[in-house]
Amino acid sequence: MKLEQTLKQQISQAFQSLFDYELGVEKISLQPTRKEFAGAYTLVCFSYGKISKKSPEDTAKTIGEYLVQNTNKVVVGYNVVKGFLNLEIADGVWIDLLKIISNQPDYGQLPVSGKEVMVEYSSPNTNKPLHLGHLRNNFLGYSVSNILKACGHKVYKVQIINDRGIHICKSMLAWQKFGNGETPESSGKKGDKLVGDYYVKFDQEYKKEIAQLVEQGTPKEKAEKVAPLMLEAQEMLLKWEQKEPNVYGLWKRMNGWVYDGFDATYTQMGVDFDKLYYESNTYLLGKDIVEQGLDKEAFFKKEDGSVWVDLTDEGLDEKLLLRADGTSVYMTQDIGTAIERFKDYPKLSQQIYTVGNEQEYHFKVLFLILKKLGYAWAEENYHLSYGMVDLPSGKMKSREGTVVDADDLMKEMFDTSTAHTKELGKIEGFSEQEASDLYETLGLGALKYFLLKVDPKKRMLFDPQESIQFHGNTGPFIQYTYARISAILRKAKELGYEPTDTHFEKTGTLESTEQETIYLLSEFENKIKEAAKEYSPAIIAQYAYDLAKGYNRFYQEVSIFNEEDEYKLHFRIAFSKVVAHVIKKGMDLLGIRVPERM
């Protein structure tokens, strides 16, 4: 916040008057002082020796002395360890800082930037239910959206639904052949699960056919191509493209089931979208764009009629955009979708694609193609690439049945949080509804925090048995801190204390836990900016944890209502209120709710 800026300006002036040197404020970096030393901010002075013509230690001392003399009692002391200049800040400065923050009801919301961005996430296929990987994807995309909003941007949350293609036809075919008219209503199954089951069924039957063919002497590779089921599925896809009523009707019906199922899962996850895009609507547009690109000579046609883009100048390969028969590929669709989105939202300055890191190459190519087509905005596009979620048994593989289903996992989380909460006897006086809300808040909070606290770029390990904890660096730990503060604020209200700032200046001295925590509070908006720049909710997660930990230490060491000094008592209530606000806002950025009681 402002304090850091003030210090930097003073340091810049110190260089001017001490060493007659122009050191830009933007070149000065202050870091928080390590706990074992006195002070709050540290200036590393090793590199200034050339400017000051002194040893790092003497440089640091000279600057420290200057700051104490010239900062009007902001810097009240300093110490130098080797070349590290640790600056001690007056308690009054921290108190003022808290006052400023507590007077900002929307602290953590930066001013409107005028920038519009689109964040794509989830983007499932409609032949399978959502799984653990989708959870990381959705939580990430949703959280990044919130973080960008907090930065003042206008954010559109979207997803592209892969609702067409051979995979859907497989489910449809299996359902036709083996389904006996089963519907979500008749079987009580969730729609996405039901369709997913038929996708599996297809695969099983298909394998049987292959095995049979192989037994009859057909080579395996050929068998995979000529198995009757596969041929039928391909025929179905053609019929779909021609919008043959039977096939098209069935497609609509089964996709409808899937969407109902997905909606239920998204609601449970607590994520939503501003607009949905369907591949069945955009894939044709992609074709047109490719044709246009051909006219502009951005692409070229091979003898067989297939269309390619040459990316060898960019160090990549040639990439197919349209097959010889004129049908589109994955890339074609993504080109169409990207352009459609900019038509829908002309003021958009950036698209962010939340997609797993196995598609890094794909997006590299996509952005290059868009650039070749002359779209200036292509430069700003960003692939929010995240690592895979591994299980202790290794990679999730649907064929081997090692996929962790999203609904099942969330259910399990609720069960665990329910059991745990009951065991602790924490739900006295809760209505049934309140209690089940709490279980959800905690279970989902634990899960989201677990998936978001890790740097998105990194692969992570998820052990369903052990990963989700309620102690330590977890969602519930932070939620618990919030609930504790809420209890204090409730009690303060009962006792008639209003957390006002009228007498902040009379607070006097601060406890070290208070000072450290106020420092953290002052860093909140910086952290939001950093998280936005890195597209990393993990930064917010880490921050929220540090803040909660800091407050818990304060809570343990310092009493509020037993404090005899009324001014201090008031100050601590106001202080607690600000911490609660920042925790709530921070968790909000992660898409995690916080309970008033737990």
Next chain:
RNA sequence: GGUCCCGUAGUUCAAUGGAUAGAAUAGAAGUUUCCUAAACUUUAGAUGCAAGUUCGAUUCUUGCCGGGAUCACCA
């Protein structure tokens, strides 16, 4: 093979080129007449290997070793 990513306590995660590499968990030992012990305190434990750049390297460069992804007329 080309390209890219990753190797940090037993385990899961941190660390704009900065100080004695932080946490959590599991382990050991403590703290409830006091605002919620889902908390707090103490303790033990780690940078794959080898060079280089630097006052200073987990971070940057190179090589090696190990793990993963990708290089589809699949999506």
